[in-house]
Amino acid sequence: MPINAKDVEWVEEPPMNFWETTFLPAVVDGLRATGHHVTHFKPVTQMYPEVASDLPKHYRGVHRLNRDDEGRVKCVACMMCATACPARCIDIVAQEAPKDDPKWVDRDKFPKSFVIDELKCIYCGMCEEACPVDAIEMTHIYDLTGMSRQEMMFDKEKLLSVFDQTKDCGLDPVRTHKGRLGPASDFEKLPTLGPATTVLGDDRSARSTSPGVISE
Amino acid sequence: MLNSLVNFFPEPVRPYVMPILAIVIVLNVNLGVCSYLILLERKLSAWMQDRHGPNRVGPFGLFQPVADMLKLLLKEDVIPGHVNKVLFVLAPGISVFTTFLAFAVVPFGPVPENLSPGDGQFPFIIAPGIDLGIVFIFAIGSLAVYGIILGGWASNNKYSALGCLRASAQVVSYEIPLGMSVVGLALLNHSMSIEKILMNQATNGLPGWNIWVQPLACVIFFIAAMAEAQRLPFDLAECEQELIGGWHTEYSAMKWGLFFLAEYTHVITISFLTIILFFGGWQFPLIAEIDSAYTGATVVKVLVLLTKVFGVIIVIQMLRWTIPRFRFDQLMSLAWKGLIPLAMVNVLLVMIVKQFDLHTLWLLPLSIAAFVAAGLMGTQSSRPFARKAVPVVEDHGHGGHHAHAH
Amino acid sequence: MKWSTENGALLVPLALGWLAIWWLLPREKGRSRILGGLIGVAALLALQVTLLPPAGNVVRDGMFYLFGGAAILSGGLMITDKNPVFAALWFAVSTLSVCGLFLVNSAPFLSAATIIVYAGAIVVTFLFVIMLAQQSGAANYDHRAVQPVMASVLSFVLLGSLLFALQEWGGIDGKASDEARANQFVSLEGTVQANVFSQPPGTNKAEIGSMRVLGRSLFSDYLYVVELAGTVLLIATIGAIAIAPRRSQGTL
Numbered sequence: 019m020p021i022n023a024k025d026v027e028w029v030e031e032p033p034m035n036f037w038e039t040t041f042l043p044a045v046v047d048g049l050r051a052t053g054h055h056v057t058h059f060k061p062v063t064q065m066y067p068e069v070a071s072d073l074p075k076h077y078r079g080v081h082r083l084n085r086d087d088e089g090r091v092k093c094v095a096c097m098m099c100a101t102a103c104p105a106r107c108i109d110i111v112a113q114e115a116p117k118d119d120p121k122w123v124d125r126d127k128f129p130k131s132f133v134i135d136e137l138k139c140i141y142c143g144m145c146e147e148a149c150p151v152d153a154i155e156m157t158h159i160y161d162l163t164g165m166s167r168q169e170m171m172f173d174k175e176k177l178l179s180v181f182d183q184t185k186d187c188g189l190d191p192v193r194t195h196k197g198r199l200g201p202a203s204d205f206e207k208l209p210t211l212g213p214a215t216t217v218l219g220d221d222r223s224a225r226s227t228s229p230g231v232i233s234e
Numbered sequence: 235m236l237n238s239l240v241n242f243f244p245e246p247v248r249p250y251v252m253p254i255l256a257i258v259i260v261l262n263v264n265l266g267v268c269s270y271l272i273l274l275e276r277k278l279s280a281w282m283q284d285r286h287g288p289n290r291v292g293p294f295g296l297f298q299p300v301a302d303m304l305k306l307l308l309k310e311d312v313i314p315g316h317v318n319k320v321l322f323v324l325a326p327g328i329s330v331f332t333t334f335l336a337f338a339v340v341p342f343g344p345v346p347e348n349l350s351p352g353d354g355q356f357p358f359i360i361a362p363g364i365d366l367g368i369v370f371i372f373a374i375g376s377l378a379v380y381g382i383i384l385g386g387w388a389s390n391n392k393y394s395a396l397g398c399l400r401a402s403a404q405v406v407s408y409e410i411p412l413g414m415s416v417v418g419l420a421l422l423n424h425s426m427s428i429e430k431i432l433m434n435q436a437t438n439g440l441p442g443w444n445i446w447v448q449p450l451a452c453v454i455f456f457i458a459a460m461a462e463a464q465r466l467p468f469d470l471a472e473c474e475q476e477l478i479g480g481w482h483t484e485y486s487a488m489k490w491g492l493f494f495l496a497e498y499t500h501v502i503t504i505s506f507l508t509i510i511l512f513f514g515g516w517q518f519p520l521i522a523e524i525d526s527a528y529t530g531a532t533v534v535k536v537l538v539l540l541t542k543v544f545g546v547i548i549v550i551q552m553l554r555w556t557i558p559r560f561r562f563d564q565l566m567s568l569a570w571k572g573l574i575p576l577a578m579v580n581v582l583l584v585m586i587v588k589q590f591d592l593h594t595l596w597l598l599p600l601s602i603a604a605f606v607a608a609g610l611m612g613t614q615s616s617r618p619f620a621r622k623a624v625p626v627v628e629d630h631g632h633g634g635h636h637a638h639a640h
Numbered sequence: 641m642k643w644s645t646e647n648g649a650l651l652v653p654l655a656l657g658w659l660a661i662w663w664l665l666p667r668e669k670g671r672s673r674i675l676g677g678l679i680g681v682a683a684l685l686a687l688q689v690t691l692l693p694p695a696g697n698v699v700r701d702g703m704f705y706l707f708g709g710a711a712i713l714s715g716g717l718m719i720t721d722k723n724p725v726f727a728a729l730w731f732a733v734s735t736l737s738v739c740g741l742f743l744v745n746s747a748p749f750l751s752a753a754t755i756i757v758y759a760g761a762i763v764v765t766f767l768f769v770i771m772l773a774q775q776s777g778a779a780n781y782d783h784r785a786v787q788p789v790m791a792s793v794l795s796f797v798l799l800g801s802l803l804f805a806l807q808e809w810g811g812i813d814g815k816a817s818d819e820a821r822a823n824q825f826v827s828l829e830g831t832v833q834a835n836v837f838s839q840p841p842g843t844n845k846a847e848i849g850s851m852r853v854l855g856r857s858l859f860s861d862y863l864y865v866v867e868l869a870g871t872v873l874l875i876a877t878i879g880a881i882a883i884a885p886r887r888s889q890g891t892l
Contacts, residue, residue, distance in 0.1 A: 035613060059284075
């Protein structure tokens with residue numbers, strides 16, 4: 019399919035002055051620029067294995083399952099995360115909460131088993147977005163290794179232990195706002211923080227009714 | 235010391251001791267220097283781009299060349315099924331052979347006068363007394379393109395074919411300004427021998443450097459030599475971004491390494507030539523004059539020469555990471571419309587000066603005037619790389635199918 | 641008949657060489673290359689009878705036979721190879737061998753210039769055109785010689801005439817010393833002047849073949865020829881530029 023001559027716009031190059039035609043000043047300028055980088059050497063490389071990476075606040079690493087104030091798993095087994103997951107790596111078996119147990123009096127369901135295949139996961143963060151009680155969150159742990167595939171299937175206990183490990187390190191605060199998301203997300207003691215990323219006031223998404231959705 | 239080394243051997247082989255020693259030294263030093271030049275280039279490019287560069291193997295990455303070489307030697311040497319095997323294997327060999335052969339007439343130190351085989355003087359040149367050193371280098375250099383052409387053609391790959399087509403056109407074009415730029419030097423020095431040109435400069439000291447009388451030729455020579463060596467900004471045959479390495483796309487392991495060895499040897503050779511032909515070789519005021527005879531003067535001279543050459547290599551490497559690659563029509567325009575006419579004018583100026591017995595330093599203002607005149611002509615009627623705008627003709631009915639044939 | 645027996649030493653290798661080349665010229669149906677090669681080797685060996693015996697310097701003679709043999713061999717391979725790219729490469733090898741012969745005969749500048757012009761530029765341009773034109777493989781007309789008999793007979797008649805002339809009047813009689821033979825080719829008598837610019841040749845034998853003597857000879861004895869050749873090349877360049885297609889857009 020040849021391009022129609024009407025669609026071709028020939029751009030006239032601006033006329034060159036004397037020094038530009040000789041090319042030498044441009045070459046010298048370029049050499050000065052590159053030489054300046056050599057003499058004023060300020061590397062931007064992160065020396066990763068020796069120096070820990072400076073990760074952004076919204077980094078999406080290994081998942082964790084949050085606990086509520088009483089130490090129970092916060093998850094209410096609603097299956098929203100498993101439904102939202104594009105990689106289908108979350109497998110939840112729900113169990114009805116025992117009504118006569120005072121420990122579970124405010125819950126209908128809780129997960130009997132909760133397994134995330136960390137090898138299948140694409141770390142997109144959809145589960146985090148989908149969770150109505152902010153039970154599943156992603157942490158800053160990125161150097162995830164294992165000797166077998168079985169090892170990389172994270173079950174409920176392991177995910178809860180990730181929570182215990184990361185909740186106080188400062189990089190992964192529990193982000194739930196108190197009292198916003200119903201009884202399951204209510205707690206008193208744990209510290210909270212605002213949104214993972216700072217949203218500037220002049221950002222259109224900040225002014226929209228639902229965060230993240232831009233409406234003209 | 236060297237005398238005793240020569241006398242250690244039986245009489246019939248004594249004349250061959252020093253040349254063989256020179257060859258061994260040149261080959262080994264060249265191999266080592268090439269691998270460390272690659273490290274230097276990687277470091278330099280990293281520094282220019284605010285990175286660290288290779289720093290894992292050894293302190294500051296100093297053993298990186300060793301690791302690279304081991305990797306190249308131990309890697310599987312793939313010969314794809316669709317290639318022409320004979321030429322595919324031959325091509326890297328030709329590349330290395332020709333570039334090393336060209337180094338044979340390059341003096342890498344103060345070549346002693348009255349050199350005779352077997353007298354225990356280190357020659358500082360592999361093949362002394364060749365009357366037409368520069369022509370020899372050009373002849374060998376023009377053969378170097380066969381490595382690229384054969385490698386590209388034998389690879390039976392479109393990228394390689396494009397690369398070698400570009401290389402052949404480029405090398406044939408740039409040989410002309412390269413050769414013409416030194417004609418002036420040959421006229422001024424009454425010789426084509428590199429040793430003699432070097433000795434003439436060394437005898438006259440700093441004012442005798444050819445750069446003062448042939449600045450234009452120096453610029454032309456440097457540009458054309460870079461183009462001959464396929465260095466950026468003239469590496470259209472290689473072109474990692476568009477041609478995926480061009481002629482060496484299909485090569486792997488040590489065969490690929492040989493191509494790189496050839497390229498860096500070529501860079502070293504043209505750096506030596508630039509220094510020896512235009513910047514006085516080993517001559518430097520006060521410390522390395524023609525008559526300096528203090529102890530270790532020879533070593534100082536060699537060090538001066540190597541330092542100068544190192545400076546040129548640094549400039550070449552910095553240019554690589556500074557100037558973007560030429561477009562092919564720009565490359566051809568530069569050679570045919572820029573360098574060749576300028577080189578001709580330069581030869582003409584030398585002839586005028588010689589014919590009318592003017593002082594040779596007249597060539598300095600004359601060369602600058604020629605350069606300025608060329609620049610002024612560039613600003614006038616036709617700009618060198620401009621595309622002329624053509625009014626678009628409305629093409630009813632045919633959908634513009636014939637628009638390109640106007 | 642008497643003439644043919646006298647010159648049998650020349651005629652037999654020529655006939656054998658013609659047979660070898662004719663046999664080996666590319667055809668639709670392949671022929672035994674070994675047979676052709678053997679005939680060619682036989683031709684070269686038969687030619688050996690007429691060649692001079694080694695003149696004493698073993699290295700020099702070895703070099704001569706090496707370069708000469710390589711030149712003839714690669715020349716034969718050039719015209720008998722079916723693949724045009726290989727033919728061009730054999731041409732390059734042949735040129736390089738001839739340059740080696742120049743070097744043996746102490747003409748280094750001629751050698752280097754031939755390498756630059758032929759091997760470095762002309763063959764590269766051939767390769768360029770072949771690769772550009774035949775990206776999909778060799779065409780049919782590359783696989784067969786058009787007129788194998790006519791071409792080979794004519795070329796060998798020409799070659800035979802050259803050799804015969806050289807043998808009769810070229811001064812190769814095997815008796816004159818090396819120096820006398822060299823003088824026959826290179827030294828002009830002092831009274832002979834090709835034109836008004838001619839200068840008497842230098843008496844220094846060591847200078848023969850150097851660039852100085854070559855340049856002086858070119859621009860004095862052969863001035864008209866050089867100028868004529870330059871003019872012809874200039875006309876060719878102008879003609880090429882004139883008939884090259886113009887483009888409405890772009891600079892090329």
